[in-house]
Amino acid sequence: MKERAGIQSVEVGFALLQVLGQARGPLMLRDLAAAAGMSAAKAHRYLVSFQRLALVVQDAASTRYDLGPAALRLGLASLSRLDAVKLARERMPQLTAQIDHTLALAVWGNHGPTIVHWEESANAVTVNLRLGDVMPLLASATGRCFAAWAPRDAIAPLLEAELARARRQGLRDMPATMSEVEASLAEVRARGIARVVEVLLPGVTGFCAPVFDADGHLALGMVAMGPAGTFDADWDGAVATPLRAAAVRLSSDLGWSG
Structure with missing residues (x-):
């Protein structure tokens, strides 16, 4: 042209x-x-x-x-005039084609991180999740992403309740103490992305990358999930790298300076 x-x-x-x-x-x-x-x-x-x-x-x-x-x-x-979810939704098809796994968007709702958009790929994983579902803070990548950047006093009761529930249910690969929770969330912040491997859903691995607004607040989470057998769970692999990059670009477009 x-x-x-x-x-x-x-x-x-x-x-x-x-x-x-x-x-x-x-x-x-x-x-x-x-x-x-x-x-x-x-x-x-x-x-x-x-x-x-x-x-x-x-x-x-x-x-x-x-x-x-x-x-x-x-x-x-x-x-x-910026709408973070609208901007993210516009970019989802291209990112879905690149990653070739199911993508979702989550925002903080009245009861915690809430799924507000869902985009399946050809390599879709069958999960029992729906729009409007609230994700747990410790057993999901989405929850860990929000927990890592949320004010601690705002989520402390939720974290305590989830720790007690995890101990009762015997969930694998979950932090067992508050000090382990803090270490896990510190890793999320250091890597710029959250990950769970077959914790919330058997056979399903997920990442969630944070998107920040101009004030540095967490505006939404960009989620990728897929079957453990074909999903690259490496922190810097074929899923995490483009997902994190897309979240950083969207944050920049929303006015975040990093």
Whole structure:
């Protein structure tokens, strides 16, 4: 398809805004220009226009530049229109084709992590799960993912209840004490993804990758599951790697800086 004509100067100047958006704080002109790949004189001309539009401000004392109120208003407007689940659902078919296993989306509901979308692959696994089902915090990859990033005081009673229930039911590969729970959730945070192997459902392995919003809160979990015999359960394998990457990309699109 023929590339549509644009205004090159707008694209060039936008590099300055990108640099300011990624910087940890205000920048001197020389540093801002260098990071954007242009001369200080050229950068200054763009910055004068951006200041007139309130996209950029300059501190009178330090002479450093930073994003202005107009940039903030644009960012907030964009964030207010984002729907994490909608964006995730749009990406599911491609990810399903790549992973070739059943995918699902989960959000935190009134009673815990709740399945809100389901997409089966040709290599679908037969599971007794439905939309609206609430997943356990310790026996499922979805639950461990949410538990790893949830405020501890908010989920402590649920964790205690699940530990007691697991001990009564004799579930395999489950933490037995709160210290083991903390170690398990620390591993989830370190690896950036949660995993269970035939814990909740016999013969079924699952991963859940976290998606964060602009404030760093867990917006949803992207879940992959499949039969243990054909599902790559390696932490950096053919399922975990693309699932984690998709979650990171979606988080970035929602405004998360990582």
